[in-house]
Amino acid sequence: MLDDILALAEKARQPQRRIVGLMSGTSLDGLDIALCDIEGHGTDTRLRVAEFITVEFSELYRDRVRSVFSKRQVDLQQVTVLNAWIGREHAHMVNQTLKDWGIDASDIDCIASHGQTIFHAPQHQHGLEDLPHATLQIGDGDHIAHLTGILTLSDFRQKHLAAGGEGAPLVKYGDFLLFSNAQKTRILLNIGGIANLTYLPAKGGFGDVVCGDVGPGNTLMDQYVQRCYPGNQFDRDAGFARRGQVNDRLLAALYQHPYFAKSLPKTTGPELFNLDFVLDAQRRSQTESVSADDVIATLNQLTARAIVNAIEPLAVQDAELYISGGGLHNPLLMQTIRDALPQLTLDSTQAIGMPADAKEAALFALLANECIAGTKHTFGSSQVAQDQAPLALSLGKICLP
Numbered sequence: 001m002l003d004d005i006l007a008l009a010e011k012a013r014q015p016q017r018r019i020v021g022l023m024s025g026t027s028l029d030g031l032d033i034a035l036c037d038i039e040g041h042g043t044d045t046r047l048r049v050a051e052f053i054t055v056e057f058s059e060l061y062r063d064r065v066r067s068v069f070s071k072r073q074v075d076l077q078q079v080t081v082l083n084a085w086i087g088r089e090h091a092h093m094v095n096q097t098l099k100d101w102g103i104d105a106s107d108i109d110c111i112a113s114h115g116q117t118i119f120h121a122p123q124h125q126h127g128l129e130d131l132p133h134a135t136l137q138i139g140d141g142d143h144i145a146h147l148t149g150i151l152t153l154s155d156f157r158q159k160h161l162a163a164g165g166e167g168a169p170l171v172k173y174g175d176f177l178l179f180s181n182a183q184k185t186r187i188l189l190n191i192g193g194i195a196n197l198t199y200l201p202a203k204g205g206f207g208d209v210v211c212g213d214v215g216p217g218n219t220l221m222d223q224y225v226q227r228c229y230p231g232n233q234f235d236r237d238a239g240f241a242r243r244g245q246v247n248d249r250l251l252a253a254l255y256q257h258p259y260f261a262k263s264l265p266k267t268t269g270p271e272l273f274n275l276d277f278v279l280d281a282q283r284r285s286q287t288e289s290v291s292a293d294d295v296i297a298t299l300n301q302l303t304a305r306a307i308v309n310a311i312e313p314l315a316v317q318d319a320e321l322y323i324s325g326g327g328l329h330n331p332l333l334m335q336t337i338r339d340a341l342p343q344l345t346l347d348s349t350q351a352i353g354m355p356a357d358a359k360e361a362a363l364f365a366l367l368a369n370e371c372i373a374g375t376k377h378t379f380g381s382s383q384v385a386q387d388q389a390p391l392a393l394s395l396g397k398i399c400l401p
Contacts, residue, residue: 004400008151012373015039017109018050020098020150021365022090024116024139026193026270027218027326028062028069029233030054031090033097034361041374045177047366051101052358055093061086068118070270079118079138086116087143094148110151112368112396114360115139120269122166124262135167141399153368153396160395168267169196170395172211173370174363176200179352185319187311188349190359191327193219194269195307199314210314212264215306216273217327220299223275228292238332241300244293253285254278254302264310303327304336317343324349324359371396 011017016039023032035051064082068074090113098105115137122133141154157167175188175198188198195217199210221241222234235241257277259268278299282288290298311321321344327333328348338346348356355362371394 001400008372008398008400011109011151014109014373017369017373018107019365019368020094020108020111021361021363021368022094022111022113023361023364024090024114025360026069026117027222027234028057028065029326030056031093032358032361033094034358034365035101035103036362036365038365038369041370043177045366045369047178047362048353049355049358049362051103052355052361053097054357055097061089065116065118070119070274072119083138083140084143086139087113087141088147090139091144091147094144094150105149108150110153110368110372111144111148112156112364113139113141113144113152113154114156114364115141115154117269120168120267120271122168122267124266125268125272133161133164133166135161141397145399145401149401151401152399153371154399155397156364156367156395158397166265166267168269169198169211169213170367171196171360171363172198172209174366175211176206176209177366178354178363179322180204181320185316186352187314187319187321187344189307189311189321189323189325191217191303191307191323191325191330191333192360193217193222194273195303195325195327197264197307197310199264210264212266212310213268214264214310215260215268216299216303217325218303218330219270219273220278221296221303221330223270224278224292224296224299227275228296234326235296235300235330238300238330240293241297241330241332244291244295244297246301247285247287247290247294247298249285250281250287250290250295250298251301251305253281253287254298255305256281260306260309300330300333301336304333304340307337308340311341311344315341315344319344321346322349322352323347324354324356326357328356367395370394371398 019036021034032054037048039046068079116139117137120135135157141152145152161167180200185202186200194213196213201208225232225235
């Protein structure tokens with residue numbers, strides 16, 4: 001044990017660390033694996049994505065996760081065994097990927113594993129006033145550490161919850177450290193299952209950053225496509241949405257949900273934005289007979305509207321909007337956002353040195369780096385406000401190999 005602690009201390013003193021970031025999102029498309037070379041820490045952090053791959057999940061993996069995913073009532077034994085099984089599956093994917101890249105495990109300083117979210121329950125969503133914000137990610141880090149032989153950090157969201165946060169989104173910290181710019185206001189938009197944004201005002205400190213989940217990203221479209229077009233995981237190239245037409249009555253019913261009127265910061269997940277959410281809106285708007293393509297086109301428009309309405313109050317002239325996540329590959333969604341925000345410079349995060357598909361996995365690698373090697377920060381020119389304090393903490397549980 002002492003040797004492991006001394007080895008950890010040595011990693012903390014190194015000027016550079018090689019960290020593998022893992023991210024498995026709510027879309028369940030695959031495990032993002034980003035090999036990151038990270039120098040320094042805090043505002044002096046320099047991060048380079050050396051390698052990246054998404055290892056596609058098998059149907060068995062998807063089916064097992066979906067059996068417990070975003071459900072209030074599940075088989076507790078299934079949750080328990082999947083916690084171990086997913087950790088082992090992720091470990092096998094890491095081992096194979098490192099082998100394919102020709103990299104030995106001994107060359108990796110640590111793994112940063114987000115785990116697989118199966119339920120996100122901020123208080124505004126669970127409605128239990130005497131109980132705190134909560135979230136649950138499975139895929140135990142000790143299984144990953146043991147099977148890979150690599151120090152693993154996992155369960156990043158729990159410290160944020162413990163300190164009074166909602167456990168999400170955690171991108172605020174990494175976005176501030178990597179992408180703040182003294183001359184330009186930047187907005188970082190990630191469109192995964194849920195869409196979240198980070199607003200980085202020019203010359204602003206950490207206390208000036210605004211971050212939160214704006215609403216559904218790909219999740220509603222993906223779920224509806226899977227329901228109506230078996231064998232398809234998502235609307236590739238917006239093919240179904242382009243065939244359909246937006247139904248204004250359905251769109252209005254969908255957008256009536258109070259979540260959209262809440263100001264940032266806020267968090268949500270597929271526990272709210274799911275098929276029941278869509279079917280309920282169809283019943284209320286009497287649009288049950290609308291074609292599947294029309295519904296998908298309407299869900300595409302809903303996602304765009306939620307994003308645009310969240311960005312517009314922040315969109316100062318000549319601000320830069322950088323997009324990452326799977327939604328970047330939906331041409332109809334991108335065109336709608338671009339047309340609605342002509343005053344912004346819009347590009348992929350690749351333009352600022354971050355591969356768009358690797359961003360979330362890389363940001364968890366950054367959080368692991370801060371946990372191991374970081375020190376206390378004042379986060380630029382602004383002192384950290386009380387409601388932002390959770391983001392100033394070291395996040396992640398350390399699992400020794």
